[in-house]
Amino acid sequence: MPKEFIDIILIDLFIIAVPLLLYFFPPKNINSFYGYRTTRSTNNIENWRFSQRYFSKQWMLLAPVILVVQVLLIYFTDHDLKSKSSMILPISMALYFVGSFVCILRTEQKLKKLM
Structure with missing residues (x-):
């Protein structure tokens, strides 16, 4: 597998590690350094x-899900490496951006129900 694709997958594995760390080692107290910080989440310790x-x-x-989409794009596109890597990176970034926005919206909706 070409170096560009190995780099993309390694970055994905790092991105997968971040929520695992936040899940298993969440910040115990409200802070301004790390964690999911919004007005609703910092309202009280239960919300936090x-x-x-x-x-x-x-x-x-x-x-x-994004990792699987990337692997499928790598597998099913049969162009030269430069066109594949230039196509995969913007699609991946867009998926992470939209997906993160959806995660934030869903979390805020749940927090709103708790209040």
Whole structure:
């Protein structure tokens, strides 16, 4: 497999590791350094703890889906390497952007129901 694709998959594995760390080692107290921080999530400690777990679960579901899409794009596109890598990266970035936005919206909706 070409180096460009190995780099993309390694970055994906790192991106998958971030929500795993947030899920298994969530910030215990409200802070301004790391974690899922919004107005609703920092409203009280119950919201903070719920939002850390819920958002990381949502993001854990997102990352493998994007990884599978990338692998399928690599497998099914039969062009030269430069065109494949230039196509995969923007699609991946768009999927992460839209997926992260959806995760934020879903988390905020759940937090709104808790209030």
